[in-house]
Amino acid sequence: MTRTDSTPGPREDTLELTQEWDKVFPRSTQVDHAKVTFHNRFGTTLAADLYRPQGAGGPLPALAVSGPFGAVKEQSSGLYAQAMAERGFLAVAFDPSFTGESGGAPRYMASPDINIxxxxxxxxxLSVREDVDPERLGVIGVCGWGGMALAAAAADPRIKATVVSTMYDLSRVAANGYFDSSDSAEARNQMRASVAAQRTADYRSGTYAMAGGVVDPLPDDAPDFAKDYYAYYKTPRGYHPRSLNSNDGWTVIGGSSLMNATLLGYIEEIENAVMILHGDAAHSYYMGKDAFARLQGDNKEMVTVPGASHTDLYDGGGKEAIPWERIAEFLTANLG
Structure with a gap:
């Protein structure tokens, strides 16, 4: 049968994937690594790093991992995936649509619908891999992808366990500002007017203006969380050439639809297990606590890491802030 654009069914584009190890963390000798691709229902081909325990027989419990928002799989999500593979899980860390090595155009756009x-x-x-048990699937979302992970868990009962680390509720921040400091119709309407003007300018020019990644150079009066972002994304600790946050960031209008979304609208209805992991020194801690307060059931767990900042849970912050064994025990208990 000759395929046409109107033929229903999946189709994957061919992506050029980097085969050498180019992560910001060391490669584990306990884990096999491979590049893989898969497609979403919008026809975008996504690129992922697959981490599998060496010598493990299947079928295995499996995890999908992504985040932070504006990062790539060679950064924090890959570290989480590899760490979980060291503990017996098959894990894929993927680049979201329009970013990293994944497909999708135009580049550097975000969409709550597409990203969920x-x-x-x-x-x-994962559910159709022969070495995976489709009844033992979970997700891990870091930073902005923590909120996406909760939204996905609310939408998809195949996700039996969800771990969100140092989470952002991106729709709340987009609509209300940090700490809900701009939670007013006036402030939102000003933002809408700014986005609308930028859309007109972009369409006229035929290009998309870039918002810029993490501020560089960092001003002396930058808030602590901005300094933390700089220390991760702009230094050898976490810099990666494909990372939006390390370079030119999203397009200015890239995340504008988040403002009209409600990512966490139905999290009270998540029946499967959820762990919310957050540092109590993180500027985002209030978002994790507020999300946890809404969860229902006795299979929900809040883990607070004393003294940990937001980015300490990206990679441990040089002080082993990520409780790997606690995460693995939670996933094992709820994935069987």
Whole structure:
């Protein structure tokens, strides 16, 4: 049968993937690594790093991992995936649509619908692998992808366990500002007017203006969380050439639809297990606590890491802030 654009069914684009190890963390000798691709229901081909325990027989419990928002799989999500593979899980760390090595155009756009779908597409992929037990699937979301992970768990009961680390509720921040400091119709309407003007300018010019990544150079009066972002994304600790946050960031209008979304609208209805992991020194801690307060059931767990900042939970912050064994025990208990 000759395929046409109107033929229903999946189709994957061919992506050029870097095969050499180019992560910001060391490669584990306990884990096998491979590049893989899969597609979402919008037809975008996603690129992922697959981490599998060496010598493990299947079928295995499996995890889909992504985040932070504006990062790539060679950064924090890859570290989480590899660490979980060291503890017996098959894990894929993927680049979201329009970013990193994944497909999708125009580049550096975000969409709450498409990005939640990216998580579900990873679950689709894992569920049909012969070395994966489709009844033992979970997700891990870091930073802004923590909120996406909760939204995916609310939408998809195949996700039996969810771990969100140092989470952002991106729709809340987009609509209300940090600490809800701009939670007013006036402030939102000003933002809408700014986005609308930028859309007109972009369409006229035929290009998309870039918002810029993490501020560089860092001003002396920058808040502590901005300094933390700089220390991760702009130094050898976490810099990666494909990372939006390390370089030119999203397009100015890239995340504008988040403002009209409600990512966590139905998290009270998540029946499967959820762990919310947060540092009590993180500027984002209030978002994790507020999300946890809404969860229902006795299979929900809040883990607070004393003294940990937001980015300490990206990679441990040089002080082993990430409780790997606690995460693995939670996943093992709830994935069987």
């Amino acid at each position: 779908e990216d998580f579900q597409a990873a679950v689709d992929y």
